[in-house]
Amino acid sequence: MATTTPSGLRGADGRAGRDAHPDDGPSMTHRQIMKALxxxxxxxxxxxxxxxxxxxxLPRIIGDLGGGQSAYTWVVTAxxxxxxxxxxxxxxxxxQFSKKLLVQSALLIYIAxxxxxxxxQNTGTLxxxxxxxxxxxxxxTALSQVIMAAMIAPRERGRYSGYLGAVFAAATVGGxxxxxxxTDTDWLGWRWCFYVGVPFALIALVVLQKTLKLPVVRRRVKVDWTGAxxxxxxxxxxxxWVTFAGDDYAWASWQTAAMVGGAVVLGAGFLLTEARASEPIIPLRLFRNRTITLASxxxxxxxxxxxxxxxxxxxYFQLARGLSPTMSxxxxxxxxxxxxxxSTVSGLIITRTGRWKSWLVTGGALTTVGLGLLGTIRHDTETWQLGVHMAVMGLGLGMMMQNLVLCxxxxxxxxxxxxxxxxVVFFRSLGGAIGxxxxxxxxxxxxxxxxxxGLAELGPRGAAPGEIGGGAFPDLAALPEPVRAVLESAYGHGVADVFLYSAPFALVACVVTLFIKEVPLKSGKA
Incomplete structure (x- = not known):
């Protein structure tokens, strides 16, 4: 916590065996909280x-390093x-340990x-x-939620979750x-996409050292490395399995049986380990709570x-519509x-009312509708129409992301x-990785x-599929116009299919939130 508020968290006094809560003493002012955050x-x-x-x-990076769709996917998935x-x-x-030291360690790992x-120099290294x-x-990602929860009462947390959501959005649009x-600047190039975050991380290290002071309770711990x-x-x-099935081997094959079977065995081993571990990485007892289970x-x-x-x-924007990385x-x-x-409006209103469930349900519905609409796009869809579809999905995601953690x-x-x-963050990331x-x-x-x-329809004007790049990202500018039009249409329709297949997952998330029992946010201790 900020050095200006020693009474907000009164040090490592051993109460409850963990960090004290702000409501154990005088409340922090908004300015003090923002300084600490x-x-x-x-x-x-x-x-x-x-x-x-x-x-x-990524399309430029993968193209320069000689990769294809599989490499593109794994750069994200890794x-x-x-x-x-x-x-x-x-x-x-x-x-178990100093939250401040942990978040600083995470920044150093990111920098490296x-x-x-x-x-x-190749996709494997990347x-x-x-x-x-x-x-x-x-x-x-995990520690930002944990530290905020350690400093701020649940009722006020909605307001600051909105701020984190705004930071998330700023990085998402600015990134x-x-x-x-x-990427479009010749004297920089795509490698600076990795370097540019380093100065921000270094500044964050310094700011955290000066502004974040949380009490630490030291005790013997046993980290569940086996479970991890x-x-x-x-x-x-x-x-x-899901990356290479249907391409390198059939969905119904011995490779599928081996990988899925192995994953099931490892998953069962994980559950057995967590049930017996003295300090489990994911305490299974948490899932006795219906809200935690459904939110996960x-x-x-x-x-x-x-x-x-x-x-x-x-x-979609670069290969289906031919736009530059900047315009994308x-x-x-x-x-x-x-x-x-x-995310900002829902956080402020939740702080005032203590009610959050309607935002989750509405967010799930809007995300489903937005993805469904995006499933209808093609490479020549009107720009205003595309913008409306994206805005609907963005509204839905903003209502759900932070509030699922909050509840x-x-x-x-x-x-x-x-x-x-x-x-909760784990399951969201897991869904993203699998998706x-x-x-x-x-x-x-x-x-x-x-x-x-498309090439078959072109007939003699077309090219053989193998001539387009053998799985690598195509250089559209180097292709004849009829072939380029086929590829743009293929990527436009293909990406739309991805959105369409994603919509049922958002619908399931919406239905699940209907069964979460709303408990108004507390104004006191967590």
Whole structure:
């Protein structure tokens, strides 16, 4: 907490065996809270920037490094996977160690991954560096929620969740624009997409050192490394399966049986380990709480929709509409504007009323409608129409993301805030990782199918499918106009299919939120 408010958190006095809560003493003023959160929000900005800044640069990056759709998907999925696997670990460590030291460690890990990623000479090295980046981002994402919960009462938390949502939106809209400009600038190039976040991370380290002072209760701990390994291995095996199934091997094959069976065995081992561990990475007892269980399920499904809506837009704008990386970022502004508006407004109103369920349900409905509308787009869809569809989806996502975490934090005691917050973020990231991997494979298959059909219709004017790049991203400028038109149409239709397939997941998330029992946010202790 800020040094100006020693009475807000009165030090490591041992109460409840965890950090004290602000309501144990005089409340912090808004200015004091914002000062304490300033470095945290900067760290959150860095975390989101790391993933969004490369979104519009990825077609250029993968093209320069000689990769194809599979590499494109794994550059995104690798970061999501490591973030997913480590989020519960960060949350558990936050219940046991200095939260300030942990968030600073996450920033240093992010910096190391970013610097080496900028030096990558092939897609394999880049994917490995993205894994390192994801570990750091997992810590920043989980710890931002945990630290905020440790300082602010649940009733007031909605207001500050809105601020975090606004930071998320700023990084989400600023990242693609900045990444596009950097990629289009000859004297910089796409490698600076990885370097540019480093100064922000260094500034966040300094600000956190000066403004964030939380009490620490030191005790003997046992980190559940076995559980962390088993859940990471299970998820990784599933992602490898969905990425290559239907391409390198058939869906119904011995490889499928081996990978799915192995993932099930690893998952069962994880559950057995968690049931017996003295310090489980994900305490299974939390799921006895209906709100936590349902919010986790909703986060899983909304994660698919959320990441599908941000990852594949760059391919649509650059390969289906022929826009530059910079203009690709500009075109996503309607979606981000909707997200900023809904996350900020919902946070302020929730703080005043203490009521949050209607926002979750409405958000789920809008996300479903937005994805359904985006499923109808083609490469020549009117710009205003596309903007309306994106805005609807953005409004829905803004109402759901932070508020799913908020409603679970309201259900637990202070000692479980870290684990609970990270569980919800974990399932959202898991949904995103699985969604990006599976939908990326679907996109590759659909684009190939539409391209083959289009070239067949061209007849003698067309080219053989193998002449277009053998799975690598095509250089549209180098292709004859009839072939280029076929590819633009194929990518437009293929990305629309991805959105259409994502809509049912958002609908499931909406239905799940209907069954969450609303408990008005507390004004006192968590």
């Amino acid at each position: 300033s470095g945290l929000m900067l760290g959150m900005f860095v975390a989101i920037l790391s993933s969004t800044i490369v979104s519009n640069a 970061a999501l996977l490591s973030m997913t696997a480590t989020t519960p670990l960060w949350g558990k460590l936050a219940d 991954g970013s610097v080496v990623a900028g030096l990558a 994917i490995a560096c993205r894994v390192v980046q994801g570990i750091g981002v997992g810590g920043l 693609p624009l900045l990444g596009g400009v950097i 390994f088993l859940i990471s291995a299970a998820v990784s095996l599933l992602l490898v 399920a909703a986060s899983l499904f909304v994660g698919v929709a959320m990441f599908a809506g941000t990852v594949f837009f760059s391919q 970022g500009v075109m996503t502004i309607p979606m981000i504007a909707g997200l900023v508006l809904s 679970t934090q309201n259900q637990v005691s202070p000692e479980d805030l870290g684990a609970t917050s990270s569980v 990006v991997s599976a939908l990326g494979a679907v996109l590759g298959t659909r684009v190939t199918q539409y391209t083959e059909d």
